Amino acid sequence: MTTSKLINSQLIADINAEASSQLKSDYQSLGERLDRRQINIDEIVEKTAAFSVAIPSWGMGTGGTRFGRFPGEGEPENIFEKLEDCAVIQQLSRATPSVSTHFPWDDYGDTGAVYEKGESLGLTFDAVNSNTFQDQPGQPVSYKYGSLSHTDKAVREQAIAHNLECITQGQVLGSKALTVWVPDGSNFPGQQNFRRAFERYLVSMESIYAALPDDWQLFIEHKLFEPAFYSTVISDWGSNYIATQHLGEKAKCLVDLGHHAPSVNIEQIVARLAQMDKLGGFHFNDSKYGDDDLDCGSIAPYQLFLIFNELLDAAECKGPDFNPAYMMDQSHNVTDPIESLLTSAMNLQNAYCKSLLVDRSKLDHYQQHNDVIMANQTLKAAFDEDVRAISAVVRIKAGGAIEPLEAYRKSGYRADCARQRVPQSGSSAGIV
Ligand code: PSV
Ligand code: MN
Numbered sequence: 099m100t101t102s103k104l105i106n107s108q109l110i111a112d113i114n115a116e117a118s119s120q121l122k123s124d125y126q127s128l129g130e131r132l133d134r135r136q137i138n139i140d141e142i143v144e145k146t147a148a149f150s151v152a153i154p155s156w157g158m159g160t161g162g163t164r165f166g167r168f169p170g171e172g173e174p175e176n177i178f179e180k181l182e183d184c185a186v187i188q189q190l191s192r193a194t195p196s197v198s199t200h201f202p203w204d205d206y207g208d209t210g211a212v213y214e215k216g217e218s219l220g221l222t223f224d225a226v227n228s229n230t231f232q233d234q235p236g237q238p239v240s241y242k243y244g245s246l247s248h249t250d251k252a253v254r255e256q257a258i259a260h261n262l263e264c265i266t267q268g269q270v271l272g273s274k275a276l277t278v279w280v281p282d283g284s285n286f287p288g289q290q291n292f293r294r295a296f297e298r299y300l301v302s303m304e305s306i307y308a309a310l311p312d313d314w315q316l317f318i319e320h321k322l323f324e325p326a327f328y329s330t331v332i333s334d335w336g337s338n339y340i341a342t343q344h345l346g347e348k349a350k351c352l353v354d355l356g357h358h359a360p361s362v363n364i365e366q367i368v369a370r371l372a373q374m375d376k377l378g379g380f381h382f383n384d385s386k387y388g389d390d391d392l393d394c395g396s397i398a399p400y401q402l403f404l405i406f407n408e409l410l411d412a413a414e415c416k417g418p419d420f421n422p423a424y425m426m427d428q429s430h431n432v433t434d435p436i437e438s439l440l441t442s443a444m445n446l447q448n449a450y451c452k453s454l455l456v457d458r459s460k461l462d463h464y465q466q467h468n469d470v471i472m473a474n475q476t477l478k479a480a481f482d483e484d485v486r487a488i489s490a491v492v493r494i495k496a497g498g499a500i501e502p503l504e505a506y507r508k509s510g511y512r513a514d515c516a517r518q519r520v521p522q523s524g525s526s527a528g529i530v
Contacts, residue, residue, distance in 0.1 A: 103182055103219070104189050105509040110499050113508065117500040124487035131483070137455060139488065146451040146485075147492045151382065151443055152196040152224035152425040153184045155204050158436075161391065161429030161530040170434060172515030177204040178215050179519060183436055185219035190505055191443045192498035193489075198224040198425045199271065201264045202234055209270040216271070224275070224425055225317060225379065226268035230257040231281035231325065244282035247299035247331045254302050261306045269311065275378070275423060277352055278306065279319035283326025283333070290329065299331050300344055307345045317352035317378040317423070318342055322359055324389055334358070335367045342376050350378025354427055355405075356389035357381075365404040372412035372420065379423030382446055391429035391529070393438045395445025402445065403481045406453035414458065429530045434512060440502045447489045455480035 129139040158180040159173045174180040181197065188194045197216065204212065216223060230245030238256060243249070245257035257280075265276055282299065284290035307316055320338040321330055332338055335351060342349040351371050358364055371377035384390070384397040395402050413420050424446070430438045457476055464473035490500045499505040 104185060105505060105511055109509055110190070110505050113505050114494060114500045118494075121487060121490050121494070121500055125491055128484070128487050132455070135455075135457070135479075142451060142454050142485075143488055143491050143495070145454050146447060146488055147496065149447050149450045150193050150195055150424065151446050152198045152423070153187060153194050153439055153443075154198050154200070154381075154425060154427050155180050155184070156200045156227075156530045157426065157428050157430060157439060158183050159530070160435065161431050163431065163529060168431070169521070170512075171521070172512050172517075172519050173435075173521075174515075175519055177206055177212050179515075180204075181212070181215050181219055181221060183515075184221055186506070186511060187436055187439050187443065188219075188221065190493075190499040190502035191440055191447075192493050192496035193443045193447050194439070195220070196222045196224040198227060198277075199268075199273075200227040200229060201260075201267055202229060205267065209267045213271050223268070223271035223273045225277045225423055226264045226271065226273045226275070227277045227279070228261045228264045230260060231279075241281070244280070244295070244331075246278075246280050246302035247282040247295040249298070254298060258302050258305045262309050265306075265309055265311070265314070268314075274313060275315040275317055276306070276310070277317040277319055277379075278303070279321065279352075279354075280331060281325045283323075283330035284328050285326055286328055292329065295331050296337070300341060303341060303345055303349075307349060310348055314348065315378055316342075316345065316349045318349060319352040319354055319357070319381065321354065321357040321389065335371065339371070339374070339376055342378075351376050352379050352381065352423075353377070354381035354383070354389075355401075356383050356385045356391055356427075360387070364401065365408045368405050369408045369412065372408065372416070372422075375416075377412075377422050379425060381425055381427030382442070383426065383428045391427065393428055393430075393433070393445070394426060394442035395449060396441075399445065399449065400481060402449040403452050404477075406450045407456055407477065407480075410453045410456070411458070436506060436512070437503060440506065444486075444489060444502065447492070448485050451485045451488050452480050452483060455483055455485070 132139050155177060160170045174183055184197050230241050233240050239253045246254055248254050268276060310316055318332060318338050318341050320332045320334050322333050323330060338351040342351055355364060382394045384392045384394055386397050426442055428438060461473060461476045464476060494500055
């Protein structure tokens with residue numbers, strides 16, 4: 099089923115033309131403010147333009163909870179339509195040139211065709227994600243009691259084989275990393291022997307690691323709870339770090355912002371992993387209570403800024419080889435996924451941009467002299483700047499939209515999709 103592809107570029111140009119004089123004056127006054135702090139705004143624009151984040155293919159449809167799902171109109175029905183929606187996000191935001199895929203959700207029997215579709219839309223592919231948290235039709239053995247750490251060798255072998263297949267599919271897509279998140283764990287004390295389960299997991303992961311192409315990385319994603327509610331095998335960054343250390347250089351930790359205990363200092367975890375060369379990448383999202391998978395920057399924008407602040411500190415110290423993968427992982431239950439992902443990409447870009455404004459030598463000076471208030475104010479001064487004019491200039495220079503949401507809404511893209519795509523059936527439950 100084909101849909102209207104991309105948004106009419108004349109429409110974007112017209113909306114940009116209307117918004118451009120306002121943008122000019124916002125940019126000028128921000129430039130003057132930054133100038134007073136000896137910051138050159140054009141240099142910040144250049145650096146901000148280097149920021150990009152991958153879109154999760156699985157975030158393109160409406161998500162849900164275990165209580166239900168309320169599908170929106172014109173949702174994509176398959177990976178090809180998902181890629182079309184991703185291309186619209188990229189067309190408007192110019193900060194999302196790649197897509198992270200999930201297997202077998204994105205397996206339509208012809209991964210070459212998926213690659214070609216992406217290429218035709220100007221998209222590339224980031225890490226591939228495996229799925230051993232659901233049973234698939236016809237699968238010989240079940241993941242009900244775990245996958246890579248299962249007590250039954252046959253289940254472990256099936257899970258390993260699936261991950262190897264993901265690598266094969268990922269090679270077709272030009273991906274350079276496999277992300278492994280396992281649901282393995284237990285619901286009741288006594289259900290599982292913690293040590294043996296971790297041992298079995300590590301042995302399984304050794305086989306996956308051994309199959310990695312030379313230029314690939316293996317990202318391990320930890321998660322505190324859910325679907326297991328008493329313990330999970332890779333519950334936290336400590337277990338994750340142990341596993342990546344055990345496996346070798348190509349294994350790195352992936353930090354999903356929603357996968358920690360409430361009030362955990364995630365930016366400090368980021369700093370630790372970066373320092374030890376074990377920070378592989380991110381699944382960005384936001385949350386209030388647990389793994390809420392809300393839009394990036396919608397709940398705790400200061401935390402996001404503090405994370406980027408650590409990333410820039412690490413980048414300064416480690417140089418160009420420090421290059422964690424930035425991906426989003428959100429569930430859009432009550433919003434149009436395109437709108438949520440556009441907003442999230444911009445929030446991430448703004449947080450990144452603000453962290454570029456931190457006066458690091460001043461910060462270092464105050465830290466060295468234990469000037470607590472001034473150290474904190476130095477960080478806060480960067481966070482408090484309104485940098486939206488910078489990211490808008492980055493977008494317009496790259497051919498995007500000054501106001502992506504406005505352009506998207508005026509384009510009627512979703513309504514076109516609703517006319518052209520077969521509606522999704524039912525309102526079944528399910529978290530993406
Ligand atoms: C698990 O909650 C997770 O964050 C992993 O990244 C999965 O692959 C993704 O969500 C699937 O919804
Ligand atoms: Mn995730």
